[in-house]
Amino acid sequence: MWDVRITNARLQGRSGLFAIGVQDGLIASVLPQGQSPEADAARTLYDAGGGMLLPGLIEPHIHLEKALLLSRMEEDAASLKDAIRMTAAMKYGFTRADMAARSLYVIREAVKNGVTHMRCHAEVDPILGLSAFETMMELKEKVCDVLDLQVVVFPQEGIFQSPGTAELMEEALRIGGDVVGGITYQDPSLEDHLDVVFRLAEKYGKPIDFHADFSDRSEDAAILDIADRTIAAGMQGLVAAGHVTSLGSMERKRAETAARRIGEADLQIMTLPATDLFINGRGDRERPRRGLTPVKLLQEHGVNVVIGVNNVRNPFTPFGKADPLETAWLLAVTAYMGGDEDAKQLIHMLTGGAAKALGIQQYGLEPGAVADMVLFPEVSERAILLGKPEQRTVWKRGRMTAETKLQTRMDHIVLH
Numbered sequence: 001m002w003d004v005r006i007t008n009a010r011l012q013g014r015s016g017l018f019a020i021g022v023q024d025g026l027i028a029s030v031l032p033q034g035q036s037p038e039a040d041a042a043r044t045l046y047d048a049g050g051g052m053l054l055p056g057l058i059e060p061h062i063h064l065e066k067a068l069l070l071s072r073m074e075e076d077a078a079s080l081k082d083a084i085r086m087t088a089a090m091k092y093g094f095t096r097a098d099m100a101a102r103s104l105y106v107i108r109e110a111v112k113n114g115v116t117h118m119r120c121h122a123e124v125d126p127i128l129g130l131s132a133f134e135t136m137m138e139l140k141e142k143v144c145d146v147l148d149l150q151v152v153v154f155p156q157e158g159i160f161q162s163p164g165t166a167e168l169m170e171e172a173l174r175i176g177g178d179v180v181g182g183i184t185y186q187d188p189s190l191e192d193h194l195d196v197v198f199r200l201a202e203k204y205g206k207p208i209d210f211h212a213d214f215s216d217r218s219e220d221a222a223i224l225d226i227a228d229r230t231i232a233a234g235m236q237g238l239v240a241a242g243h244v245t246s247l248g249s250m251e252r253k254r255a256e257t258a259a260r261r262i263g264e265a266d267l268q269i270m271t272l273p274a275t276d277l278f279i280n281g282r283g284d285r286e287r288p289r290r291g292l293t294p295v296k297l298l299q300e301h302g303v304n305v306v307i308g309v310n311n312v313r314n315p316f317t318p319f320g321k322a323d324p325l326e327t328a329w330l331l332a333v334t335a336y337m338g339g340d341e342d343a344k345q346l347i348h349m350l351t352g353g354a355a356k357a358l359g360i361q362q363y364g365l366e367p368g369a370v371a372d373m374v375l376f377p378e379v380s381e382r383a384i385l386l387g388k389p390e391q392r393t394v395w396k397r398g399r400m401t402a403e404t405k406l407q408t409r410m411d412h413i414v415l416h
């Protein structure tokens with residue numbers, strides 16, 4: 001007898017309807033509907049009603065402790081520099097309880113939206129010390145039944161520009177940080193910055209996740225230094241970089257050469273369209289640049305590109321509701337990804353592609369994988385992307401963690 005049996009579900013890349021059996025938190029069986037033996041008894045039966053079942057969505061890049069700051073802002077940020085300055089000033093007022101409450105609100109929203117894995121960047125610097133990092137580590141424990149949270153040790157204010165940060169990063173890694181963070185545009189010497197980040201990664205055996213080349217200046221190409229270092233360190237597949245938007249301003253030939261090098265280093269590129277579109281290009285009084293990383297060009301060169309929400313309602317991005325589908329839809333519109341195959345690709349970027357980027361094992365809707373799932377009342381990836389339906393059912397390790405049902409009444413409209 002299965003613990004849970006989901007019937008009449010559509011799956012990615014397969015036609016027809018399927019029944020999924022879950023046992024001990026793992027997917028035990030995936031069979032075409034009607035072929036599952038002995039009417040597979042289960043403690044809990046769930047009829048998917050022909051809707052599409054996806055593996056749990058993955059949010060690969062988010063800042064929790066600086067989410068939901070709009071009510072504290074007296075003005076909007078006019079540039080990236082502005083956003084960093086305004087947020088740094090607000091950080092002096094952050095308490096642990098305040099960071100935890102705002103983070104938990106965002107996590108609840110994300111879980112409701114189908115997210116079962118998340119990577120957050122916790123800021124480590126002399127302003128916050130380890131308070132944001134420790135708050136995220138406590139949350140990681142607290143929410144582990146509904147969400148797997150990876151915590152990046154992130155030097156937002158720079159490592160050398162903000163003395164004392166390297167020591168704090170090392171302490172955070174010593175007590176369990178999952179990923180070494182880095183940022184290519186905050187310190188005077190990129191080389192020195194990369195030295196510290198790669199040294200910490202080697203010492204603690206951790207993957208790396210950079211904020212890199214967040215600009216619309218075609219001359220910014222720190223990503224090439226990151227690619228060289230990654231290959232030299234033998235860390236192919238273990239290094240990620242968010243933004244990488246300057247690549248979108250380069251002339252085609254140079255961008256192609258860079259994409260090839262990024263592919264050789266197997267860097268995991270995270271496009272963050274809400275922030276990138278909002279911040280970049282605003283210095284151009286005419287013909288503003290779009291400011292996104294060239295997603296299709298990178299994919300043509302075999303690069304794994306995934307999509308992150310990055311910020312939710314703060315100076316960097318005064319938008320967002322922690323819904324990966326909203327971010328994917330925004331990318332679809334702005335990266336010319338409007339076709340049926342594009343929709344499949346975008347959903348892959350939120351699921352299997354993101355699992356690779358974050359090193360998540362036993363992922364997917366197949367026997368032996370962890371039963372992290374989200375069900376949509378739609379029949380295809382394209383319908384999910386276009387509809388962004390709020391109606392979703394979410395399971396973590398086979399246990400239902402969120403179910404949203406909507407009812408619309410239109411009694412006063414006669415449709416004939």
Ligand SMILES: [Zn+2]
Nearest residue numbers: 121211242310
């Ligand atoms: Zn970020």
